[in-house]
Amino acid sequence: MTKEKMLGALYGAAVGDALGAPTELRTTNQILETFGGYVKEYTLAPKDTFARDYPAGTITDDFSMSYYLMQAIIEHEGNFTEEIAQQAIINWGADDYYFDKFAGPTTRAAIENMKQGLPTDVDPFGLINYSGLATNGGAMKTIPLALLANGDLEKALEYTIWMCKPTHFNSNAISAAAAICCAATHALTESATLESIVAAAVWGAEKGREYGEQQQHISVGVDIAYKIQEAVKIGGQAASFEHLLSETADKVGTNFLVQESIPAVFSLLAGTEGNTMLGIYAAVNVGGDTDTIASMLGGILGGFNGSQSIPQKYIHDMEKVNTTLPLQSTIETFVALCSSR
Structure with missing residues (x-):
């Protein structure tokens, strides 16, 4: 891993998150109607989205959670466990x-249980399976773990399981999170290609699902590994940017449930041929x-292409807006820590 690739992964995840916040919940056509075209700059969020009333360029739960994850790992001198997660x-x-503004339903419920000393690894309704908890809140915060894994997919899988256990301990959520973390881990290596990144994602998805099922934390849903491979075919066959967005939305899906949003990442990765900003723009407007989706894809492609693939203006403006968190110093400290391992 080079410093430029590690910075690219983290800033790609942050910039994707901030760019995608205003367009969340809408369809592509509604995005075009609301904003007068495709969104490619930081934009104020409409009143009917979660980011309403916050400045343009604000990160959401996606990268703010990654920030707190990095801080915890820094405080523990590069160590990571389920307890640290x-x-x-x-x-x-x-x-x-x-x-208060951005917490998703699965994470919010788990945090409330943790505060009260209650278990987080049981279905809240006492049901046999965990299908309602197969959301992407585990996957979205795994990019820092990819740096920590330092090219080792087995470690990426292990870290992902520890990250998911407190909030997303079910077969599909772990499968999806492992797909993203393993893809991002491999993307940081010098030998990575788009094909090998997808292969790493498929491997992670298979192993993550296997672990969840072995632990009897089963969520009913389609095989994420299979859906990733099908999504790559769909995205790779798109004839244009507009076609890529419609094919991904209509045939892969872009919902927060993992069987849609995680395969969508790889449809857009294939359709934009691994270009960092084009991939982020596609995710923001899909x-x-x-x-x-933009944060996960930005983390993978930023790591693949390096920080030079992200215009500095996006990074500067995003850091300037999110004044409550020392993003730049934390990212630099975390990169230095991962470089020394």
């Missing part, structure tokens, strides 16, 4: 600026859970 999540839950 849980503490990072609790610390994020105490940040009213980001938690509709649905745009901030999370």
Whole structure:
């Protein structure tokens, strides 16, 4: 891993999150109607989105949770365990600026249980399976773990499981999170290609699902590994940017449930041929859970192409707006820590 690739992964995830916040929940056509065209700059969020009333360029739960994860790992001198993951999540839950506005239903419920000393690894309704908890809140915060894994997919899988256990302990959520983390881990290596990044994602998805099922934390849903491979075919066959967005939204899906949003990342990766900013723009405008899809894809492609693939203006403006978090110093410290391992 080079410093430029590590910075690219983290800033790609942050910029994607901030760019995608205003377009969340809408379809592509609604995005075009609301904003007068495709969104490619930081934009104020409409009143009917989660980011309403916050400045343009604000990060959401996606990268603010990654920030607290990095801080926890820094405080523990590069070590990471399930307990450290849980503490990072609790610390994020105490940040009213980001938690109150952006917390997803699965993470919010888990944090409330943690605060009360209640278990987080049981279905809240006492049902046999965990299908309602197969959301992408585990996957969206795995990019820092990719740096920590230092090219080792087995470690990326292990870290992902620890990250998911406090909030997203079910077969599909772990499968999806492992797909993103393993893809991002491999993207940081010098030998990575788009094909090998997808292969790493498929491997992670298979292993993550296997682990969840072995632990009897099963969520009913389609095979994420299979859907990633099908999504790559769909995105790779798109005839234009507009066609890529419509094919991904209509045939892959962009919902916050993992069987849609995680495969969507790889449809857009294939359709934009691995270009960092074109991939982020596609994710921002594809509709649905745009901030999370853009953050995950930005983390993978930023790591693949390096920080030079992200215009400095996006990074500067995003850091300037999110004044409650020392993003630049934390990112630089975390990169230095991962470089020394």
